[in-house]
Amino acid sequence: MKVEILGCSGGMGANQHTTCIRIDKHTLIDAGTGLGCLTQLELAQIQRIFLTHAHLDHICFLPLLIDNLFDKLKRPIEVHALPEVIEALKLHMFNWSIWPDFTLLPDKENPVLRFIPVTHWEPIDTGTHTLTPFPSDHVVPTCGYRVEKKDCPVFVFTSDTTLSPLVVSNLNRLGPINTLMVECAMPDHMETLAKLSKHLTPSMLQTLLSELDQKPKHIWISHLKPSYTKQIIEELQHRLPDQDLVVLSCGQEFNLS
Numbered sequence: 079m080k081v082e083i084l085g086c087s088g089g090m091g092a093n094q095h096t097t098c099i100r101i102d103k104h105t106l107i108d109a110g111t112g113l114g115c116l117t118q119l120e121l122a123q124i125q126r127i128f129l130t131h132a133h134l135d136h137i138c139f140l141p142l143l144i145d146n147l148f149d150k151l152k153r154p155i156e157v158h159a160l161p162e163v164i165e166a167l168k169l170h171m172f173n174w175s176i177w178p179d180f181t182l183l184p185d186k187e188n189p190v191l192r193f194i195p196v197t198h199w200e201p202i203d204t205g206t207h208t209l210t211p212f213p214s215d216h217v218v219p220t221c222g223y224r225v226e227k228k229d230c231p232v233f234v235f236t237s238d239t240t241l242s243p244l245v246v247s248n249l250n251r252l253g254p255i256n257t258l259m260v261e262c263a264m265p266d267h268m269e270t271l272a273k274l275s276k277h278l279t280p281s282m283l284q285t286l287l288s289e290l291d292q293k294p295k296h297i298w299i300s301h302l303k304p305s306y307t308k309q310i311i312e313e314l315q316h317r318l319p320d321q322d323l324v325v326l327s328c329g330q331e332f333n334l335s
Contacts, residue, residue: 079101079102079207079225079227079230079231079233079333079334079335080100080101080102080331080332080333080334081099081100081101081233081257081331081332081333081334082099082100082101082330082331082332083099083112083298083300083326083327083328083329083330083331083332084098084099084100084112084113084115084116084328084329085097085098085108085110085111085112085113085115085328086099086112086300086301086326086327086328087301087302087304087328088135088261088263088300088301088302088303088304089303089304089305090111090304091304093327093328094304094328095110095111095112095114095115095328096110096111096112096135096136096138097110097112097130097135097136097237097300097301098110098111098112098113098115098139099112099235099259100116101207101225102206102207103120103123104123104124104125104126104204104206105124105125105126105127105128105204105207105209106124106126106127106128107127107128107129107130107223107225107235108127108128108129108130108136108137108237109127109129109136109137109138109139109140109143110135110136110137110138110139111135111138111139112139112328113139113140113142113143114139114142115328115329118146121143121146121147122147122150124143124147124155125153125155125156126155126156126157126158126204127140127155127156127157127158128158128159128196128202128209128211128223129157129158129159129160129163130214130220130221130222130223130235130237130238131160131163131214131216131218131219131220131221131237131238132159132162132163132166132167132170132218132219133218133238136237136238137167137171140157140167140171141171141172141176141177141180143155144180144190144191145177145178145180147190148180148183148190151190154188154189154190154191154192155190155191155192156192156194157191157192157193157194158194158195158196158202158209159193159194159195159196160195160196160211160219160220160221161195162218162219163219164193164195166218167193168181168193172191181193196211196221197211198211198212198213198221199211199212206227207225207226207227208225208226208227209223209224209225209226210223210224210226210252211223212224212248212251212252213244213248214236214237214238214239214245214248215239215240215242215244215245215276216237216238216239216240216276217275217276220237220238220239221237222234222235222236222237222239222248223235223237224252224255229335230334230335231256231257231295231334231335232252232253232254232255232256232257233256233257233259233334234249234252234255234257234258234259234294235259235260236249236258236259236260236261237261238261238263238276238277238301239260239261239276239277239278240272240273240276240277240278240282241278241282241283241285241286245286246286246289246290249286249290250290250291250292253292254292255292255294255295256294256295256296256334257294257295257296257297257298257332257334258294258296258297258298259298259300259326260278260283260286260297260298260299260300261277261278261299261300261301262278262279262280262283262299262300262301262302262310262314263275263277263278263279263301263302263303264277264278264279264303264306264310265279265280265306265309265310265313266279266280266281266313268306269281269282277301279310279313280310280313280314280316280317280318281313281317283299283314283317283318284317284318287318287321295322296322296324297318297321297322297323297324298323298324298326299314299323299324299325299326300326302325311325
């Protein structure tokens, strides 16, 4: 299973792209600005997108993708998301004011965009992968995804989340995790703000990992605020010196096998 980190930043700047993960050729998790790193040929291969939540940094390139592929699509792009996320997209984005409603174009019977609601803990079989949404703990309805492929290690992405008993319980419920991609948005001195905005700091991540029944083999860190990246990395190294940590950067590729 090939996992490409098209975007993983918690902000913007040169070589900084927001969250978008490509699983093999046809599947995306989230559609942040990292989506714009793909070539036209690669964009045309996208068949489905699994959204974690409706915050702009995770959805902003979705409307541009649909527009870009409009006359090339042989079948609709499937957007899998929580019902609340789909409702937000219909109300605030695909509303004919901000962007056309592509669920009705070119016509209602043959749209280029199809929304598919997901339910926590109900697996979705794409034919090549199985993705299981589970609740994260953020300021808007948010899910993470457990990604499985035959004969490959389990990959889990929490999306934006904070430290809470719910998150610990849900990660433990997922069973053994080979690779955990988790956010760490702010340095420790911003813990008050992190709790209010429901993000993680190195200290909070340390506590989260310590409460898991089984430690993931690999930890991938995402969503660092660009202006605090150096400080966050130093604090992570201090708090988790023995953990196999990878602080992600845009453009990285991993083969999980």
